[in-house]
Amino acid sequence: MAITIVGLGPGKPELITREVWEILQSASEIYLRTIKHPTVEFLPKSLKIHSFDHFYEEKSTFDEVYKAIAEEIVRLGARPEGVIYAVPGHPLVGETTTRLILKLASEKGIEVSVKEGISFLDSLFIALGLDPMDGLQIVDASELAYHHYPKLDPDRPAVVGQLYDRFLASQVKTALMDVYPEEHPVTLVKGAGTISPVVRTIPLYELDRQDDIDYLTSLFIPPLPEESSYISLQEVVAHLRSPEGCPWDRQQTHKSIRPFLLEETYEVLEALDQGDIAKLKEELGDLLLQVFLHAQIALEEGEFRPTEVVSGLIRKLKRRHPHVFGQVKVKDAEEVIQNWERIKREESGEEEPSYLLKGVPKALCALAQAQAYQRKAAQVGFDWENVEGVWQKLEEELAELKEAQSLEEVEKELGDVLFTLANLARWLKVDAESALRMANARFASRFKHLEDEAKNRGKKLEELKPEEMDTFWEEAKALEEEPWKH
DSSP: OEEEEEEOBSSOGGGSOHHHHHHHHHOSEEEESOSOSGGGGGSOTTOEEEEOHHHHHHOSSHHHHHHHHHHHHHHHHTSTTOEEEEESBOTTSSOHHHHHHHHHHHHHTOEEEEEOOOOHHHHHHHHHTOOTTTTOEEEEHHHHHHSSSOOOOTTSOEEEEOOOSHHHHHHHHHHHTTTSOTTOEEEEEESTTSSSOEEEEEEGGGGGGOTTOOTTEEEEEOOOSSOOSHHHHHHHHHHHHSTTSOHHHHHOOTTTTHHHHHHHHHHHHHHHHHTOHHHHHHHHHHHHHHHHHHHHHHHHTTSOOHHHHHHHHHHHHHHTOHHHHSSOOOSSHHHHHHHHHHHHHHHHTOSSOSSTTTTSOTTSOHHHHHHHHHHHHHHTTOSOSSHHHHHHHHHHHHHHHHHOOSHHHHHHHHHHHHHHHHHHHHHTTOOHHHHHHHHHHHHHHHHHHHHHHHHHTTOOGGGSOHHHHHHHHHHHHHHHHOGGGO
16 A cells, blocks of 8 residues: 655656666556656556546546546555556656645555656756756746736746646736736747757747647746846845945934835825826835835834735735635625724724724825815714715805904814815815815916916016916916817
């Protein structure tokens, strides 16, 4: 009662190890995961060969195929004579059935002996002239296609194994293009370790246009030409903070760089308001630098590691989205928000919030803070029945503002007007802070037009007549609405 798992190597008969060849020569029968492998035709003629290729036709998924094979091998291994099971390459390299067999056999108390074979990777390294110690990443094509974002470091070379067919190649290409440009050179290696291997470099976008992709195909992806990973960024920041780094960066603390965090946040918002994607890309990088600086300072101070920031965020996202990563069902976005608030309370150990509005940051801008307060109050029913009620409230507050006499009264009533306007923005599904920033930007742009027109006439701005200002202001508005006319 035993299971012997042997690796048949990548394809050439001379690459079968001596130990495995001796086992094959002395055996009377053998079970193959698949007969579709170049080495099979060179096996000893005395062997009675069985294969599990029929499972690939009978089952709908690879997981079902591998499970069925593992269960059958364990059943055969329970016989007095045991079983010899042969797989392509190395039994523990990209071979799911081996892992399943080891687990099932352990549960049933059946001994398993794994005999090494040369894997497709060894031959791949030779075909590519590649040293795997140079940070090589190895990933299964099906696993890569399964994830919503590739788990690859673009600053390190990568090998994608078991690229079975063009359909899988299409899925892999789509996944990779989230990280690499479509022109990025990649190398297809077909039949590494066989008598006639094929090595071909193509741009990434042509990956699924290759007619000869089959079960012996792998893909090599070189690093991006410029450093682009979060790990590389953290290394640059750590270098700046090191004794060999920058004197200014070394002096910074959480407190000293706090203003820059706020400044960079506003510059991101400005890029968003302007719809300037190139600027947004740059400003997001500047904002990310602030995050990495704070994380590096915390590491040096022994407060926490950068990885803890990421792991904590991942845990939080999964915990607060049980309808995505768990079994919870929700009917709409409103229920998502309710669950989010409930989970936050559970995290803090509160059965009910001690103060509904306390979670709103006090450092928020006033308009944003007002809308946040109003959203939270609305969650418990403290709200108008419809937007008409908000309009009426605004008219009431404006009337009170007109009647205000002292500076203190004016300040109070004006605050009420602004608060009501923020509420109106919420009802109209507009972010009040963004709306005001865009209004500010429009004003600044129109006012600059006035200044430019004054300069064009050799005048100072204050020398323009009121009717000239009105004309130039209307011109500026027209430029915003129909710039092609000017």
